[in-house]
Amino acid sequence: MKFRLKLFIVLLVVSIIPIFLVGIISYYDNQRTITEHTLNNLEFFIEKEKKNITNTINFHSERLNFISNRAEILQTIQDYKKPSADVNREKIDEVLEIIKNVVGNAEKISIIGVDGTVLTSTKISEINQEQAYEKFEEIKNSDQITIDYILTNEGRPVILFSKGLILNESMIGVIFVEFQPESIFGQINVNALGRTGEFVIAKKTQENKALLIYPLIIEEDTILQKTISMERQNIPIVQALLNNQNSFLNLVNDNDEPILAATGYIEEVGWGMVANISKSEIFSSLQFSVLILIFVIAAISIAVVIISILLSQTIARPIKEMVNVSDQITRGNLNVRSKINTKDELNILSNSLNDMIESLEKKIKIEAELEDSKNQLRNERIKTIGMLASQIAHDIKNPLYIIKNSIEIIRKKNPENKIIIREINRANRGIARISHQVEDVLNYVNPTQTRFIPGSLLKIIQSTMDTVKIPEKVEVILPKKDILVECDAEKMESVFNNIILNAIHAIGNTVGKITIRLMQDKDNAIIEFENTGPNIEENVLPKIFEPLFSTKEKGTGLGLVSCKNIIETHGGNISVRSNPVIFKIKIPLKHENTKKT
Missing domain, CATH: 3.30.565.10 (Histidine kinase-like ATPase, C-terminal domain)
Structure with a gap:
């Protein structure tokens, strides 16, 4: 690589990196600030809507409890189930009117007998008909309020409040109160979430899916039919239904678009709720900052090109000469010297290079002398070991022969003793190995055939x-x-x-x-x-x-x-x-x- 190109790269890096780092830090700082602000707004929105919806649900639940605890209403319903004159119809209608006044703006009110027959209803055509709510058997055996989001026979979405009616510890019927969704969700202001902001409410189905119940503006043929698998845990509504109430940075909506989201959970009804906004919208203001950074980097790059051309002309020649000297050194030529006579740091560098060459010559000479000394020392040690090994071999062999002869005498005296014979054989092998090892040491100095x-x-x-x-x-x-x-x-x-x-x-x-x-x-x-x-x-x-x-x-x-x-x-x-x-x-x-x- 040419020196001019290297100089250009160095200047470019030195000048651009600080600006680039400042730009990146500023970008991510602004991104962090916007993210925190957005998440705070989403969390505030969730808390506000959760409070409003919870208050509304509690309001209707309190009135339903009030009705179910009035003895005269329960007694009238109980008497109406007995065979009697038309006066019973008048009384049950009076009860229905009382309930309407207590409940308020209900879409429909029905009182169902234990056998599933509609005793009375604000919808007259359903009186004496069989009710069709699939959870009726579950509700009539409980004295707790049940709240569900369902479709009516006419295909209209309603929020159904229901409660078993108990008199003298006996279940006498069930009261159903239907409300239009607007009475629960009517105060939600999604416009506060921005152009791409969304607010979603869903409930968990028996098939382990998230069933969307809000927003209400859905295609008619998809009302209460749009579901999301609970296995898609990267979608915030799934996290909400898992009661994971938090804010999230790295989730996506059902269209797999990156979003920021906050979740909530209404325990009274088992609904999850999510407020989210697209990352592309909240970070759109940062695009202008990126364009400014690109423009600044481009301008600096042009300036660096001009400066590098001017500097390379005064620096390249001396450096090239020192490179040639270094190449000669790597080839083993230590007689070469650098001859730069400038009055700047390059002259100091040239003198240092010459000093290095002289030091290298001395070091090579010293290493050669040291290697010769090491070889001489090793040869002396080997010679000494050889002499010592010869002496040891002489001192060991005679006792070994005595031991071996003694063992042979023992063998001859005990020719039938298998244990002694086995141990003698083992001892003989050991003696042979010791003798052989001694000879191996000698063989290192004077190898045998x-x-x-x-x-x-x-x-x-x-x-x-x-x-x-x-x-x-x-x-x-x-x-x-x-x-x-x-x-x-x-x-x-x-x-x-x-x-x-x-x-x-x-x-x-x-x-x-x-x-x-x-x-x-x-x-x-x-x-x-x-x-x-x-x-x-x-x-x-x-x-x-x-x-x-x-x-x-x-x-x-x-x-x-x-x-x-x-x-x-x-x-x-x-x-x-x-x-x-x-x-x-x-x-x-x-x-x-x-x-x-």
Whole structure:
């Protein structure tokens, strides 16, 4: 990327970001203020309308309770049900007139007998007819007021108040009072919610749906038929019917348009109510602010282009020269120097670059000398270990021979004792392993010849397991199949022993598992040792097969190195990976000399 373009981008970012941030902050601050104001208005509207509707419902309920508690009215209804003269009709009509005067502006009043027959009604044609209200059986068995929003037989929506009439603890009938919806909802002023504002009231149906009962201005064929599934909980009327009375920022209306909403719930009737307004309307005033911000950013961009062109001409040449010097350094040429002689910060930068080159030359020289010292020290340590190992081997072998001979004497004296014979065999294998391990240390300095003999890898693994003490908490899973290879069985047993002991040490005192797998590809045998111990750190993995490197406090750092040397003398390789920890050994099925033969 050209310097001029970079300078343009830098200036553009430095100048535009603050203005952009201020604009964004201002935009969201105004949005937050408008949102809070709108939600407060919606909540106030909900509370006001909830109070008005509740007061109206309570008003009618109190009068209905008043009627149902007047003994003379109840007695007249009770007497009317008995066979009698026409005077009973006159009395029941007088009762109906009293009820009309108490209730007020009711659309219709009916008194229903327990058997469902209309005893009297302001609608004369319904007298002595069977009532058709589906909840009649439920109402006549209750002395509580029931309020419902229904359609009449003529298809008109009405609000129905009903209550069972009880005299001397016996149900004698039910009173129905129907009101026009305007008498409950007539005072609602939706215009206060703005152009896109909506006020909705709904009730929950037996089919678990929200049935809209307000607004009243609905198409005639959809009156009390428009429903919303209660599963659509991103719609505010559903939240209202769940009695979640709150304000909401991220809901939608039934047309999936984003809205702000406030909800309420009228417990007396089980109605949910919502006041909402479209976000597009309340945030329309912010669009002008966005246009101003775009104009300012465009003007600044033009100014930045002009300034960047002027500045790039005085800065680009020296920087380009220093870039060329840096390229020479990356190619390994430390003889190059920057030759800028300006009187500004670029000259300081040029001198710093030259000082860096000189420091880099000194550092490379020091690192080379340090690496030589490390190699010398490591060689000395290996030489010392070799001498020490030779001395230890000499001191250990003679006692081992004595122990081995003593064990053989015990074997000859107890040829029939199976337990002694088994333990002697086990001891012999341990002695052989110790001898072999001592020789492996010596082999690191002066490797012995590898003897390639056909053998069973499974038997070598089983023999190794006999010489290793497995903790009770560690489970070892052996392979089920076997592979025959040409190898030095003793050296391979030493490798397996080393890896298994490392796995046991890694698992520690916790419950763990070691899984050994045998696999075969075309010409190679593959042995995997997986353990459930902790993962090996990433910075340790590359060093794990280096001489004298160990993560154990008492480790020599030669165990895995010897394993690596043994596997390589077999023409194979050993690797390790973490998560989970798996040591993978790959050796040829046949030795190279055997293949040629």
